[in-house]
Amino acid sequence: MTDTLAAPPASARPSLPTGTDAPRRPAARGRLRDRASDPVFNFFAIGMLIVAIIAILYPMYFIVIASVSEPSEILNGNVWLWPQGFTLEGYARIFSDATIIRGFANSVLYTVVGTAISVTVILCAAYALSRKDLYGRTFFMLLFIITMFIDGGLIARYLVVRDLGMLDTIWAIVLPGAVGVWNLIIARAFFENNVPAELREAAQLDGANDFRFFFRIVLPLSKPLIFLMIMIHLVANWNAFFDALIFLGDESKYPLQLVLRNVLIQSEVSSAGGTGALDSYAAAQRLGELIKYGMIVVSTIPLLIVLPFMQKHFTKGALLGAVKS
Structure with missing residues (x-):
C-alpha cells in the first residue's frame, strides 16, 4: 500500500519552466482584449474623449475665426465654423500702434529674466533643502510654507517694493514672485x-565638491525638472500684468498684456466724431470687438509656438517630482 501511494521519483516529475524559459502570461494583453470586446465601454470612452477634445479646441478656434469676422455677424450668431465678413481691421489696428511692438519686447524681456531668476533660485534652494545634512532644513522649509498661508497683502507688498527702490524697474516685476513655494516643494x-546619497558619496570619493557635484551631476540628471520649471514660469511671466499695473508708472515699460488691455479700453470708450454721434459710437464698438478677439490671438501665439516642444518634459517632470521611486 505504501508503495502505491509513494510519490514518484524526482526524475519522473514534470519539470516546470523556470527563469527566462518560463512563459509569460500576457495579462495586460488579456485585459486589453477584454476591454476591446466591450462595445459599450468603447462607445462611451470614445464619445467622452471626443466631447473633451471639442470642448477644449473649439473655443480657441472660435476666437481665431471671430478675430477676422464682422462683429455684427458674431452677435447674430452666424459665426460657427467659418469666418463671416472676413476682415483684418482688428489686427491692423493692433499692429499699427507702436506701443504693441514695445510691449512685446518688454514681455519677452520680463519673461526671459523672470524665468531665469525663478528657475535658478528654485533649483538651488530645493537641492539644498533636499540634503539631509543641511542643519535646520526643517525650520527653513517651515518658513517657506508659512508664506503659502500668510500674506501681508497688496499694500504691504507695494510698500516693500517702494522702499527697496524697485518701482518703475524690471525688478519690481521679476523679483517679488520669483520663488513659488509649491514649485519649490x-x-x-x-x-x-x-538623486541618491550614494551618488554624492561616490562623487566625493572622486574629489568632487558640492558645487561641482550639483552642476556636473545633479543638473544633467534633472532635465525633466528643469523643463517643468521653465514651462511653468514661462506661462506665468508671459501672462502676468497685475504687478506691472501696480508697480509700473512709465507706459514705455508696460508688458504686452497691459498694453493690449489699455488698447482695448481706449477703443471701447473712444469715438471718431465725438461721444454724441451714434455712428461714431457704433464704429468704436465694432473696432473694440475686433481688437478684443485679436489681442487674445496675438498674446497667445508665442506660448502656442513654444509649449508643444516642452510638453513631454512637462509631463515627465511632473511625475518624477510627485512619485517616490
Missing part, C-alpha cells in the same frame, strides 16, 4: 527621490 521632492 516639487523640486525638493524630485531631488530627494531621484
Whole structure:
C-alpha cells in the first residue's frame, strides 16, 4: 500500500519552466482584449474623449475665426465654423500702434529674466533643502510654507517694493514672485527621490565638491525638472500684468498684456466724431470687438509656438517630482 501511494521519483516529475524559459502570461494583453470586446465601454470612452477634445479646441478656434469676422455677424450668431465678413481691421489696428511692438519686447524681456531668476533660485534652494545634512532644513522649509498661508497683502507688498527702490524697474516685476513655494516643494521632492546619497558619496570619493557635484551631476540628471520649471514660469511671466499695473508708472515699460488691455479700453470708450454721434459710437464698438478677439490671438501665439516642444518634459517632470521611486 505504501508503495502505491509513494510519490514518484524526482526524475519522473514534470519539470516546470523556470527563469527566462518560463512563459509569460500576457495579462495586460488579456485585459486589453477584454476591454476591446466591450462595445459599450468603447462607445462611451470614445464619445467622452471626443466631447473633451471639442470642448477644449473649439473655443480657441472660435476666437481665431471671430478675430477676422464682422462683429455684427458674431452677435447674430452666424459665426460657427467659418469666418463671416472676413476682415483684418482688428489686427491692423493692433499692429499699427507702436506701443504693441514695445510691449512685446518688454514681455519677452520680463519673461526671459523672470524665468531665469525663478528657475535658478528654485533649483538651488530645493537641492539644498533636499540634503539631509543641511542643519535646520526643517525650520527653513517651515518658513517657506508659512508664506503659502500668510500674506501681508497688496499694500504691504507695494510698500516693500517702494522702499527697496524697485518701482518703475524690471525688478519690481521679476523679483517679488520669483520663488513659488509649491514649485519649490516639487523640486525638493524630485531631488530627494531621484538623486541618491550614494551618488554624492561616490562623487566625493572622486574629489568632487558640492558645487561641482550639483552642476556636473545633479543638473544633467534633472532635465525633466528643469523643463517643468521653465514651462511653468514661462506661462506665468508671459501672462502676468497685475504687478506691472501696480508697480509700473512709465507706459514705455508696460508688458504686452497691459498694453493690449489699455488698447482695448481706449477703443471701447473712444469715438471718431465725438461721444454724441451714434455712428461714431457704433464704429468704436465694432473696432473694440475686433481688437478684443485679436489681442487674445496675438498674446497667445508665442506660448502656442513654444509649449508643444516642452510638453513631454512637462509631463515627465511632473511625475518624477510627485512619485517616490
